[in-house]
Amino acid sequence: MPAIPHVAILGAGPIGLDAALACADAGWPFTVYEAADTAAANVRAWGHVRLFTPWELNVSHRMRAHLCDAPSDGPCPTGTELLTRLLRPIAELPALTSRIRYHTRVVGIARTGLLKHEQIGTTARAALPFTLLLDTPDGEDTAEATMVLDCTGTYTHPNTLGDGGIPAPGERALAHRITRTIPNTTDPTHWQGTVLLVGAGKSAQTAAATSPPSPAPGSSGRSATLPPTGAWFPTTPSPHARNSSTSPRR
Ligand SMILES: Cc1cc2nc3c(=O)[nH]c(=O)nc-3n(C[C@H](O)[C@H](O)[C@H](O)COP(=O)(O)OP(=O)(O)OC[C@H]3O[C@@H](n4cnc5c(N)ncnc54)[C@H](O)[C@@H]3O)c2cc1C
Numbered sequence: 001m002p003a004i005p006h007v008a009i010l011g012a013g014p015i016g017l018d019a020a021l022a023c024a025d026a027g028w029p030f031t032v033y034e035a036a037d038t039a040a041a042n043v044r045a046w047g048h049v050r051l052f053t054p055w056e057l058n059v060s061h062r063m064r065a066h067l068c069d070a071p072s073d074g075p076c077p078t079g080t081e082l083l084t085r086l087l088r089p090i091a092e093l094p095a096l097t098s099r100i101r102y103h104t105r106v107v108g109i110a111r112t113g114l115l116k117h118e119q120i121g122t123t124a125r126a127a128l129p130f131t132l133l134l135d136t137p138d139g140e141d142t143a144e145a146t147m148v149l150d151c152t153g154t155y156t157h158p159n160t161l162g163d164g165g166i167p168a169p170g171e172r173a174l175a176h177r178i179t180r181t182i183p184n185t186t187d188p189t190h191w192q193g194t195v196l197l198v199g200a201g202k203s204a205q206t207a208a209a210t211s212p213p214s215p216a217p218g219s220s221g222r223s224a225t226l227p228p229t230g231a232w233f234p235t236t237p238s239p240h241a242r243n244s245s246t247s248p249r250r
Pocket residue numbers: 010011012013014015016033034035036038039040041042043046049050051052053104105106107151152153154155182203248250
């Protein structure tokens with residue numbers, strides 16, 4: 001019989017939490033490493049956005065089996081509702097809560113005792129455990145695991161705008177004025193001046209659909225256009241718009 005693995009789950013987002021439930025169901029020891037102070041921190045970051053999928057498509061069979069009062073109908077939730085009504089309660093289940101290490105970012109993974117070019121593709125390499133390098137509030141730490149599930153998502157790795165996925169010429173110089181996530185446009189003081197919306201992915205479409213209407217000609221308000229390809233960025237300097245936006249293409 002194969003040995004029971006000790007599983008390291010990287011990230012307590014929707015996928016990491018479902019993986020944790022699968023490990024708990026299988027009786028496998030596991031640890032979830034979560035960089036933030038909460039489960040589903042990336043979902044929290046876009047909490048103002050309403051999902052395009054209804055509850056029944058957001059709750060896995062496994063989540064529903066563990067959380068019998070998980071939402072099952074009603075309008076599509078916002079990210080905040082997904083977090084507070086499903087993902088945080090899942091993370092607080094007795095089977096999971098003591099297994100999640102918050103404020104713990106995994107910054108490196110290696111096969112214990114081997115460099116990355118050594119014994120590639122061999123059963124000897126596959127038999128070795130993993131060593132994880134962790135950033136914790138108390139400094140660096142290491143941990144071991146025999147199986148690693150990378151559930152860290154893509155939210156903090158948005159696409160760049162250039163052809164083939166490399167930065168477009170000039171994009172890096174404008175990085176401080178580009179926001180690569182869907183902005184919360186309900187704040188009327190934040191997005192002033194002209195805003196150029198670039199992109200044709202779902203995030204760009206959402207940003208376009210939720211942005212206020214274009215201002216009258218000559219007014220100091222905001223306007224948005226949607227060329228066929230990426231991002232929000234102010235075309236006129238504005239102190240409020242400096243942190244500004246491109247959505248990860250989903
Ligand atoms: C605006 C927006 C709207 C969306 N709407 C929908 C929708 O309607 N329907 C749908 O099905 N999907 C939707 N999605 C996609 C869906 O949210 C994602 O596919 C889902 O959140 C992915 O889950 P995940 O667990 O893989 O990653 P994430 O949700 O990104 O979670 C990753 C977790 O890993 C943690 N982490 C990251 N790096 C590390 C590290 N090195 N060490 C430790 N922890 C780390 C993060 O803090 C985070 O908690 C939407 C996404 C966005 C951005």
